[in-house]
Structures are given as structure tokens and as C-alpha cells.
Amino acid sequence: MAKITYVNADGDSTIIDVANGDSVMRGAVLNGVKGIVAQCGGGASCGTCHVYVDPENTKPLADMHRVEDELLYFTACERKENSRLSCQLPVSEELDGLVVHLPEKQL
Template identity: 55%
Template sequence: MPEITYVAVDGTACSVEVPLGTSVMRGAVFNDIDGIVAQCGGNAQCATCHVYVDETSLDALEQAQPEEEHMLGFTAADRLPNSRLSCQLKVTGALDGLIVHLPERQY
């Protein structure tokens, strides 16, 4: 299983194995990672699973779809060029080693 690392605002990192085909958001929820609320359950309708993808991991991601781009306009923390909704990041073998930084707030 690919390993995903979630980095809290205070710099604390938690690496967990996430099953293929699962979203990065679900990986956080299933592993009790604080900082991802996932209020809409992964439907790209609330932006409470906003993350900042580490610069070293950006090349492994597919481009955001228009629905995700739209919802990124509603994040509680600043939207940055590396902002993504973790519910839209499906775990593949290419994402092994993905690092995401959690924002200071989700709403």
C-alpha cells in the first residue's frame, strides 16, 4: 500500500499506509488524522479537506478537475498554487510517498 504523510501545522508528521483507490481524505479520516474535517464525505462540495501538497509531490498528481478548482475558491485557509482537495486525490502507486500539509483551519 502507498504511504501518505500528513503534516500538521505544528510540523508533526504522521505517515500511514492508504489502500489503492482510496482518497487521501479517506486515508486521513480512517487513521484519525486531525485537520481534515471532510464534512461532505468526499463529494467535493465543502472544501473542508483542503491540503497543501508538498512541492516534492506535485508532479505525481493529476491535474485538478473544474469541480475541484471551483471548490478551492471556498477554502477557509489561503488558497495557494499547491492547494488541493484531498477527497479528489485518489491513491495510486504513483502517490507512494505523497506529503500533504494541513492548513491552519478548515472552516
């Protein structure tokens, strides 16, 4: 398990223990984190699980696949250098302490 911190747009944060093998998105959905819509359920086809990885992150993240890279151009909020789709971030113990910031909207 890894503790993942989800920071919403107004600055409130929620820390969730996410099981190894789940995605950062699934951890949010299973625990009712508002701000992650996940319309496609993790299939990397909707972009409604967009997050901004904390700029101070030193955790090893999965490489960005071409499909994720393309979808990030069509998210509801601005794509930034640290934008990722949380469905494409598999959780492992190495991600313990990861902080992600949620955009103001997903749709």
C-alpha cells in the same frame, strides 16, 4: 498501498498506509488524522479536506477538475498554487511517499 505523510500546521507528521483506490482524504479520516474534516464525505462539495501538496512533490497527481478548482477559492485558509482537495486525490502505488501539509483550519 502507498505511504502518505500528513504534516499538520505545527509541523508534526503522521505517516499512513493508504489503500489503492482510496483518496488521500479517506486515508486521513479512517486513521484519525486531525485537520481533515471532510464534511461532505468526499463529494467535492465542501472544501474541508483542503491540503497543500508538498512543493517538492514529483508524484503524479490526478488532474484538477473544474469543481475542485472553484471550491478551492472558498476554503478557510488561503488557496495557494499547491492547494488541492484531498478527496480528489486517488491513491495508487505511484503516490507512495506523497507528503501533504494541512492548513491551520478547515472551517
